Amino acid sequence: MKGVIFNVIEETVRAEHGEDAWDELLDTAGLDGAYTSLGTYPDHEMAVLVQTASAALGLSQEELLRHLGRVGFSRLAARNADLMIDFKDARSLLLGLNSVIHPEVRKVYPGADVPVFDVVSGQGHRMSLSYRSNRGMCYLGEGLALGAADHFGETMVVTQPICQHRGGDHCELQFIWPEARR
Ligand code: HEM
Numbered sequence: 001m002k003g004v005i006f007n008v009i010e011e012t013v014r015a016e017h018g019e020d021a022w023d024e025l026l027d028t029a030g031l032d033g034a035y036t037s038l039g040t041y042p043d044h045e046m047a048v049l050v051q052t053a054s055a056a057l058g059l060s061q062e063e064l065l066r067h068l069g070r071v072g073f074s075r076l077a078a079r080n081a082d083l084m085i086d087f088k089d090a091r092s093l094l095l096g097l098n099s100v101i102h103p104e105v106r107k108v109y110p111g112a113d114v115p116v117f118d119v120v121s122g123q124g125h126r127m128s129l130s131y132r133s134n135r136g137m138c139y140l141g142e143g144l145a146l147g148a149a150d151h152f153g154e155t156m157v158v159t160q161p162i163c164q165h166r167g168g169d170h171c172e173l174q175f176i177w178p179e180a181r182r
Pocket residue numbers: 001002003004005076077080083084093094097101102105109111112113114115117133134135136137138140141142144145148
């Protein structure tokens with residue numbers, strides 16, 4: 001996992017729980033935590049951080065990852081502002097993940113191993129994307145998508161009718177824009 005994702009989480013933890021909270025979290029997790037944005041770090045370090053923070057906060061890992069994605073989106077977008085120019089709404093951004101955003105991410109952060117989001121269906125006020133990754137971070141994806149909707153001032157709901165964590169062989173993220181319903 002690229003260091004930039006750890007950096008965004010660090011910023012969120014410090015902003016929401018105080019400057020010392022990140023160092024305390026690293027101590028409890030037994031990690032040294034010198035993450036640089038372009039570095040690549042073992043996925044299990046992210047898993048340990050999420051487990052430790054979830055236990056400390058009394059939140060499920062699902063809730064925590066969704067929250068970190070939602071508030072982390074704006075930080076990730078601000079660090080990559082040129083990537084945002086092409087998108088006018090959350091739908092176009094989500095549709096551009098495979099073709100524009102994550103391919104560009106692979107250039108900016110060499111060695112990035114990005115997830116794949118394919119269109120399953122997309123009509124009217126609904127859209128479904130499959131999520132494939134060997135990291136199983138679909139809840140982070142839910143949060144990032146919600147953060148994208150926040151960025152564009154949209155009301156959007158995300159659910160997962162199919163999820164690897166509930167026995168599915170992949171995940172499917174379903175997005176609904178209730179205000180666009182006819
Ligand atoms: C400006 C927009 C975005 C940028 C710059 C960005 C960048 C990145 C980067 C750098 C990684 C780490 C890859 C690695 O460590 O190898 C990543 C992972 C990820 N991205 Fe994006 N991303 C963006 C938007 C989104 C959105 C909107 C979603 C939601 C659907 C999303 C879903 C994910 C997920 C779930 C991961 C975790 C890794 C995995 O599941 O395998 N990203 N992204």
